[in-house]
Amino acid sequence: MPLVYHAHVYFLPAQAAFAAELRATLAAQLPPGCWLGQLIHREVGPHTRPMFEINFADTLLPAVEALLEQQRGPLPVLLHPELADDLYGHTGAARWLGEALPLKLETLSRG
Numbered sequence: 132m133p134l135v136y137h138a139h140v141y142f143l144p145a146q147a148a149f150a151a152e153l154r155a156t157l158a159a160q161l162p163p164g165c166w167l168g169q170l171i172h173r174e175v176g177p178h179t180r181p182m183f184e185i186n187f188a189d190t191l192l193p194a195v196e197a198l199l200e201q202q203r204g205p206l207p208v209l210l211h212p213e214l215a216d217d218l219y220g221h222t223g224a225a226r227w228l229g230e231a232l233p234l235k236l237e238t239l240s241r242g
Contacts, residue, residue, distance in 0.1 A: 134189040135213040138199060141180040141232060142206050147172065149204060154183055156202055161185065162194050177221060177234040186213075200228055207232055215242030 142150035150170055158167055168184040175182075187195055189212065199208050209232070211225035217239040 138185040139182045139209040141182045177238045
């Protein structure tokens, strides 16, 4: 079974309009098989900024990453696999596009 990846696209409240435009652009350009979440205008889970999420199979990672790198502007993006060990998935197995933000690591399980 392929790994599922998450991309978390973070924004500050002052960047919400840009984030909404980016989400609309991605909705039209992401490869089939991607799930695109709504903008969440508050911190949730381990995330320390508002964000929206994209879920996709690991086979789509190169295409999704390239699209995000092209379109994200100043917004940081966390790319990580969905693993039983959430802490490792969000840290050791993760990578950032742009600024690496702090996460609330205490909210993540060690599977």
